[in-house]
Amino acid sequence: MESINDQKNYKKNIKAYHPKTNYFINCLKAFLVGGFICFLGQCIESFYLAVTNFNEKTVGNPTVATLILISSLLTGFGVYDKIGQFAGAGSLIPVTGFANSITSAALEHKSEGIVLGIATNLFKLAGAVIVFGVVSAAVFGIIRLTINNLLG
């Protein structure tokens, strides 16, 4: 038995006192909730295809916009953070999680004014996603271009 008073190895030894994280259950929850959000997106898409003039190429935009609207409302009503605690990555990764990060920041900083509060802090969390999204798009775009050119 290791001594917990061993200051150097404290960080390692206290692991035994931490509640265990059940990765399998967490993955399952994320899979089910994330899957349900995608299923919802599919339903919305099929609905737009059936009743509007959007075609298969253009229907993506109104579908995403609807999901963003729904998740922003859920954030405003104080529901999305509870889903987030339950589902973890399942509700963070889809576009609804991105909308949540922006809406929650806007709500949080409303009291500091429109410019320095809402506008300045809007992308506080989402900014990182945008930065890495744009940078990786550029990197992979160059790789694709190079390969295409090499293959003639």
Add this chain to the structure above:
Amino acid sequence: MKIGKQSWRFSNDVYLTSTGTTSGPLEAKGPLGTNFDKTYANLHCGEKNWEAAERKLMRDAIDICLKNVNKKPEDIDFFMAGDLLNQVVTSNIIASEHQIPHLGMFGACSTSMQTLALASQFVDSGFADSVVTAVSSHNATAERQFRYPTEYGGPKPKTATFTVTGAGASMVSREPSKIKITEATIGRVMDWGINDANDMGSAMAPAAADTIETHLADTGRQPEDYDMIATGDLSSVGSPILRELLWERGIDINGVHQDCGLMLFSPDQPVFAGGSGAACSAIVTYSYIANQLREGKLRRVLIVATGALHNPTIIYQKQSIPCIAHGVVLESTVGGE
């Protein structure tokens, strides 16, 4: 006067003359809910924003504390207060309202006992006749300052703690009451390498262990000499670590140890590992524990308020969390053995 290495024993009679506590909705629904002087059903407490809500909690706690003994702010010599917001701004604004000469203090969640210890020392030494102390914390203001926006759906691990919404105020003076403040132990800052802000119980346990060990050595007492040794907010993670740390040093506090962050909530409430925050130890000490002392059900208690002295910047820079714990001994003057 100083006893041992880092403790004070007050030579004169110093009393916890009055207390006042306010809390938010979740704390009010907890096991100690009925002990608080005033509770709010809504986190906004009728104010426009969270910060104003926190100020209202502190303002109310002080008003109640003074009203209980028919005092006005003019009757008080000094005000010692702290909170978790940058530059202890809640306390500063409250101090500008009631105009009691003010000493702002920061010890994170240990501020409650830091202010109480110093207030007692002021009264004991004759540098003050009466001092009012106050601390506050608010779940939403702390979330914003230390973590993410309140409604952001990022999941928290089970070791995380939940910042208590509430405020506790106390009046310390030579005017007799049923609770006497007899000793205090000022803590050393301990940093055992924990850099996870979602695991403050583990980070603070060594500080609490050091303060309790030193306190017992300085006073020459055993854990059994206390009816309760209450830590501030070590949570369900830090509490067993503290008991094990002390057990290995030959001190058994198992029979008398309680944690304010665990007393405040029932296990089915959604607070992860337990409550934390500056108000956590304050509202438990100044309500439930004070009531038990007034009724003579507890004779002598040691309150060890624990504080994680970090800010978000050092956490992002991977610096580990310095932690502190201050202890104050409260004794009942009711009855007598």
